[in-house]
Amino acid sequence: MSLSQIIVFALISIILALVKRSKFRVTLMLTLSILAVFWLQPPLPIRNLGFWLSIATLTLAVLSWVLVVSRTESILKENWPTAGILILIVVIMSLTRLLPIDPFTIISRPPLIWQTFIGLLLIAFAVFLMRKFWRPYLLTGMIALIITLLIIIKTPSLSHTASEFFRSLNGQSIATASAFDIRWFGFSYIAFRLIHTIRDRQAGRLPSVSLAEYLTYVVFFPSLTAGPIDRIERFISDLRRPFTLESADWMDAGQRFFVGLFKKFVIADLLALIVLNETNALQVHSTVYAWILLYAFALQIYFDFSGYTDIVIGIARLLGIKLPENFNSPYLKPNLTLFWNNWHMTLTQWFRSYYFNPFSRWLRSLINPLPVPVMIFLTQVSTMVLIGLWHGVTWNFVLWGLWQGLGLFFHNRWNDFIKPHGVLFSSTPARAKLTDASGIFITFNYVALGWVFFALPTPSLSYNYFLKLFGFN
């Protein structure tokens, strides 16, 4: 999100904060969130694709809701006003193509109006079919569909193929097709929210939610771009709570917002001028500077992401939503396990809930269980590799995941080994402090070295950069 978009969101949130009526507030939040789906989606070189991707986001959310909603409830009885708002916004967005001014620097150009109407009819038909022929396997099917879409947008070669497909569908040249043509705004996070609700529905844990609540949760405008990934039961409890905003809430929100702005737009943006990247990795000619660029990257990524999270939490606080924290001084943690408990916390919690724990349980339930270290190795490494792949299906993200997973595994083993001797390291306060400081230093540098894979696009470039870092250039 750009600074101007953030300021617009903040101003809107202040206005909403002044609206005291709870029901009206939720409707406004929903409306704004749907509008944000269209506004934040960047225009793409493939004709109308930006618009269709916004529609696809909303469609997936509606269909997922239809699947997770209780079979005994009538979906139209309580939810027709929400459906009406949704359809109305889509129609209005579609009609923007008739405006005498050019609004398409703000939103993606919509297709012909009849095409949008056919799209809406198809969606309505899909809703009808899913409702009428609901089967438990449809939930699994929806998860598979979401994961497939995620894989397509995260895999450069598949995105390229998709771009060629859409271009040929539109009669555009496929010669200029690029993986960057398929930029689906916010889908990485939306996918996690949808999978979370579907999995909880399968496990029978999902509370009953209206379409308005569900849509607001999935496309909540402050956290649409980059999380945090909230849990639906926590989110709707805030949504349903009578809305009050005390002075302390205003202070908290303001503080988080301004601290976030400073972290993101001052510190991170300045550090961005000197961070490690594909170009300067080849140009840097000394070991000391190689480390400086790497440290700059480590700090920039932290200040950028945590600053953004602060902004989002601040804005959401004005709307009465207490989004979960994503960062808790991760670079000041004395070991890698604690680092990962405090870095992008909602993502790691998501993976813990929906991958790590089920996988661990399954391994433990085997008739011939594997040795504990092997189980730990498999669960930790595979979790981190998956988190790496979520950032993009490339070899470097696999290597980054391996680096982190192996680090966690070795820390786990070291911890087990050292437990009997633990007292040696903390026998005096000075010794404990020294142990802590060394832990922080080692952890920070281990994480920073891992960022080499994250910042650079190929293993060979990363390898050469490692050589530079250790004076072998």
Add this chain to the structure above:
Amino acid sequence: MRPNRPLHLLIKALLLFILLNLFFAVFSTGRLGNYSGYNLIFPGRERFPFGETPRVAYNFSLYDLDAMFKSLALAGKEKSSKEYRVFIMGDSSVWGTLLRPEETLIGELNSANLNVCGKQVTAYNLGYPTISLMKDLLLLTRAMQYTPDQIIWLTTLEAFPKDMQMDSPLVANNAESIQDLIDRFGLSLDPADPNLVEWSFFEKTILGKRRYLMDLIRLQLYGVMWGATGVDQLYPSDYPPAAVDLEADETFHGMTTPLDASTLSLDILKAGFYAAGNVPVMLVNEPILISQGKNSDIRYNFFYPKWAYDQYRELLDKNTRENGWEYLDLWDLVPATEFTNSAIHLTPVGEKMLADEIGKAIVQSCRLK
């Protein structure tokens, strides 16, 4: 504990912000550019900050002269008794567009290991990529604090027309210094020229100067990248070559009449020599592309119709002789094949040819002392 009162806090913050801005506008001396990490944390640059692609060139244009000078290696170097310090002034051909620092005239001069009067010649690049004598004068007067032993001033006709003098953004954004120079040397330029940027009170506040302040910070951060990579401009593998097929246009800056002191800023040239005081200045008419293409019977190149350039050479020759200035006319030294993307930008081979001639003249100038 006092209850939280967000509105009070907001008003207090606003008041503090306004006060801070007023304080800055009233008391800021405009000398923030003197605080620099160059030559302290990271190495000084070999040429002035300049560029339009900062993210890849780690360099960009800013107009604070203090910051510009402080970013140079020159600012961090104590002059030893064995150093013969030579400043090379001029336009982009001196600065070295498309050339790495070691390929520029300055790089070539330094690699020649010249000895003058028992001292080692060290050349410093004070070229800046806009063509204007006024810009050169501005930089020259500032450079004098770094105690040169000799100044080599490369120039070309395009730097002389009166309408070119205030065009350089560096000149336009240093109005106070320019007005001071006009006054000091009695130059025939308008101190209220509309090109000169005058700052309103608001533009002197932190808010008004946010771009300027950001530029100062960016200059420091790009210092890290300069130190890390040694890159200070983009070197494209391909670029459009200097035009050799020319328009059949015989005018020069709209003029068809003979060139004289009323159309060319010869007084600025004179001011430069005055400003240098006892430091010897050698004026060099820099090499230009002599094209052999369409309309080359009436024009030498994109910049110059033949009549104007020939008159300029005569005028310069006459002026330098009358004033007793050291002068080197190297206009046709470099063959057309050794120009890059402009009629004044040379290839490394062209720079070497130029450096050989200027190097000889530097050595010679000591013998003449």
